[in-house]
Amino acid sequence: MENETRQEEIIRVAAKLFKEKGYSAVTMRDLATTMNMKAASLYNHISSKQEILEKIIMRIARKFSVGMTAVKSSNDSCIVKLKKIIALHVEVSSQNIYGMAALNHDWMHLEAQLGPYKKLRSDYENDFKEILKEGIAAGEISPIKPDVMMFSILTTLRSLYLWIPKKEVIHLEELTNNLSKILINGIIKEN
Amino acid sequence: MENETRQEEIIRVAAKLFKEKGYSAVTMRDLATTMNMKAASLYNHISSKQEILEKIIMRIARKFSVGMTAVKSSNDSCIVKLKKIIALHVEVSSQNIYGMAALNHDWMHLEAQLGPYKKLRSDYENDFKEILKEGIAAGEISPIKPDVMMFSILTTLRSLYLWIPKKEVIHLEELTNNLSKILINGIIKEN
């Protein structure tokens, strides 16, 4: 965290507090206390509480969009594309375990950026579903409702931030492999 | 909703608001406006905002505990036990789509009931993991880390409330069957 600007530090600490109590329950006084400052001093670095939320959420949302674009444009099979999406979520979640909480649960408190956020999320879900549909058409994936499949896989991936920090030592590659097996092959033992 | 007491009505409406904005962001004035009352009048039916949260969360948490106890004490195979747990989540979630949001995201704002809630949740997760471990020992389930399996399945089940209301017509039995296939057999097509 060297060479981190004071604004970046505030945003990082705020994300941690938002994960613990949610955006609405965290006050500027809470944030200031954690930063060893007075609340008024925060405003030399950020213009509002809302701005902090916007930076936390939109930064991560854009990473997912960029990642999905890369996966879409590849020539991989659908199963490989899915594995790449799983790896994308493990990577982004592990690098933003606090911010992911705000992305998942505090997006409704966005004001000016609410529309742009919703657009990114809905585009992401459509791309995801499209990959599943292609997989079904190509005979790679079981012909179960793509909606239910996407919901099942994506909610697991979106909740990774709750769970990654609990691992003592985080073997991200191992986690990615285990998740791929479970989400793609299921948990039943094949004989 | 006939024969519903005024207190039950307040709790039901509050759960809906909590799902939309989170416990902290919903004010007693918001709740009163939605109920076509003044905020002060709410206090003739409930003693505090905190009491509303407690009733919403603890009621549902106890349903899951009761359901898990029934599954545990059966003589079913582990796979059948898992299917029963999936059905339990579909049932409880569909009957409490608003309350599930508070259960998942506002439990940290519990005060006196925080400890009891955490105990119920942790017991539930331990029972769930135990069933997976038995399944592995019995050769029914793939020998992947039970932690990762439980995380993957349980986060999907815990997020059902986000998704059930989006279905135009809810065929709960079909949803249960599709989810069982996806979570247990995976999405890959077997040839």
Added chain:
DNA sequence: GTCTATACCACGATAGAC
């Protein structure tokens, strides 16, 4: 860049008339 002081407003909750 941080501080003290404070403006202004909304919060949960209570008192007491009707």
Added chain:
DNA sequence: GTCTATCGTGGTATAGAC
């Protein structure tokens, strides 16, 4: 059982000294 009025607290944010 609902209302008006209000209490005490604490919210975001600004002004201006240092």
